[in-house]
Amino acid sequence: ALVEKGEYRHFMEKEIHEQPDSVQHTLSHYLDFVNGKVKPGDTDFSKIDRIQIIACGTAFYAGQIGRYAFEKLAGLPCDVEIASEFRYRNPALTPGTLGVAVSQSGETADTLASLSWCKQKGLDTAALVNVHSSSMAREAGHLWPTHAGPEIGVASTKAFTAQVAALLALAVTAGVQRGTIDPTREAELVKALFEAPRLIAEAMQMEDALKDVAHELAKATDVLFLGRGSMFPLAMEGALKLKEISYIHAEGYAAGELKHGPIALVDELTPIVALAPLDDVYEKTASNLQEVAARGGPVIMIAPKSAPDPHGAGIRRVDAPECHTLIAPLVYAIPVQLLAYYTAVQKGTDVDQPRNLAKSVTVE
Numbered sequence: 575a576l577v578e579k580g581e582y583r584h585f586m587e588k589e590i591h592e593q594p595d596s597v598q599h600t601l602s603h604y605l606d607f608v609n610g611k612v613k614p615g616d617t618d619f620s621k622i623d624r625i626q627i628i629a630c631g632t633a634f635y636a637g638q639i640g641r642y643a644f645e646k647l648a649g650l651p652c653d654v655e656i657a658s659e660f661r662y663r664n665p666a667l668t669p670g671t672l673g674v675a676v677s678q679s680g681e682t683a684d685t686l687a688s689l690s691w692c693k694q695k696g697l698d699t700a701a702l703v704n705v706h707s708s709s710m711a712r713e714a715g716h717l718w719p720t721h722a723g724p725e726i727g728v729a730s731t732k733a734f735t736a737q738v739a740a741l742l743a744l745a746v747t748a749g750v751q752r753g754t755i756d757p758t759r760e761a762e763l764v765k766a767l768f769e770a771p772r773l774i775a776e777a778m779q780m781e782d783a784l785k786d787v788a789h790e791l792a793k794a795t796d797v798l799f800l801g802r803g804s805m806f807p808l809a810m811e812g813a814l815k816l817k818e819i820s821y822i823h824a825e826g827y828a829a830g831e832l833k834h835g836p837i838a839l840v841d842e843l844t845p846i847v848a849l850a851p852l853d854d855v856y857e858k859t860a861s862n863l864q865e866v867a868a869r870g871g872p873v874i875m876i877a878p879k880s881a882p883d884p885h886g887a888g889i890r891r892v893d894a895p896e897c898h899t900l901i902a903p904l905v906y907a908i909p910v911q912l913l914a915y916y917t918a919v920q921k922g923t924d925v926d927q928p929r930n931l932a933k934s935v936t937v938e
């Protein structure tokens with residue numbers, strides 16, 4: 575079927591706004607919202623002792639967010655690697671490892687080859703893919719679908735949040751199956767995920783504030799994105815999005831690692847975007863922001879209103895919805911995408927088809 579832009583200026587803008595629905599559809603595949611329970615699915619997480627996620631680009635960052643969830647919620651060791659490295663380094667994997675390919679298209683050459691390699695080594699495998707008839711879907715032992723619908727914009731948005739949503743739901747499933755999550759906690763976490771589509775829609779209301787920030791970013795030659803926990807991979811995804819479509823150099827860093835190098839880059843011309851939900855490491859992130867603000871870096875802090883103000887001048891706040899920590903990567907993905915989008919619009923780049931990039935890379 576032909577997909578049209580409708581009222582939107584770009585497919586990317588349309589796809590950003592589709593995320594309450596695409597996340598909802600994806601979560602419904604994995605969760606029983608009526609009874610506040612996970613659905614059993616065809617993967618038994620009590621039978622595996624490690625997960626190896628393999629992916630490229632944006633899917634790699636979704637995988638890293640998944641890793642935090644699998645380890646924290648299910649006590650399940652999880653590694654994540656870029657497919658182009660994984661496939662050539664002869665990784666040492668133990669027999670109880672589940673090899674998981676994460677891919678929008680299901681066709682990325684390096685990811686597909688890595689998945690086949692896991693299979694040849696006798697490992698059980700799963701493919702978390704948006705195209706359910708793809709090569710990876712056929713190759714893997716288990717199909718973990720995302721239901722984002724067709725994604726046209728080269729820079730991934732709704733496929734990314736669908737991958738994150740599926741991985742969070744699967745991590746809860748793994749915790750239930752492995753006995754680290756009891757029925758009360760299961761109900762709490764399923765409810766948190768149930769609220770994600772509504773909070774994603776609420777996050778769209780940050781649009782006007784983010785347009786203003788994008789005006790500033792468009793003048794910069796370098797931008798830093800900071801976060802801790804699952805906000806760290808999201809910071810890297812934010813930097814990737816900005817690079818891809820606005821051609822501005824950006825780096826995503828773990829907030830605590832800043833002092834070990836990148837703080838040397840901080841000056842009044844380098845905007846710092848901080849992803850700071852009110853989680854158990856908020857205070858740590860806030861103190862890192864004081865450090866950069868003290869060095870003259872213009873800080874844009876994306877945080878809920880309830881988060882206490884970090885001391886220090888130069889910190890500009892953009893209010894994010896209050897949300898459960900579990901779904902913060904879904905909610906905070908929205909400002910990250912909108913910032914990249916409006917910065918690119920401001921610069922007048924070809925948002926849906928950025929130079930030198932392809933939607934799906936089926937050659938090495």
Ligand code: G6P
Nearest residue numbers: 630631632633677678679682932
């Ligand atoms: C290309 C795209 C990226 C995407 C990556 C992986 O490089 O430009 O946006 O993240 O491939 O694609 P996949 O289909 O495997 O998720």
